[in-house]
Amino acid sequence: LLLLLCHITAWTQANLEPQQKEFQSAITDSVRIQTILKLSSERQYFDLNEASDLANEALSIANQKNWTWAQGLAYKQLSFLASISGDYTTAIKLPMHLTTWAMIITI
Secondary structure, eight states: OHHHHHHHHHHHHHHHHHHHHHHHHOOSHHHHHHHHHHHHHHHTTTOHHHHHHHHHHHHHHHHHHTOHHHHHHHHHHHHHHHHHTTOHHHHHHGGGGGHHHHHHHHO
């Protein structure tokens, strides 16, 4: 079991390196946001703090650009991270920020 866990961790690290390179070379902010959120979801079970920092970074860029689609994706990731950390109150409250985003999607 320990060997399997070590193998999975090494495999995940190897798969993260290309994504980190993609993030560093991302030209547009929309690609940067999507890449940051992808990295966050890759890290969520290995380093919850780093995953949360990445999702907050994506949210910050989304807020600067006032992109509701990106804000929605970032809040979704932050809500999921809160739920897997056991902070269910925050997990429930975060999607409240999505009201405008959800209304835009349904129109």
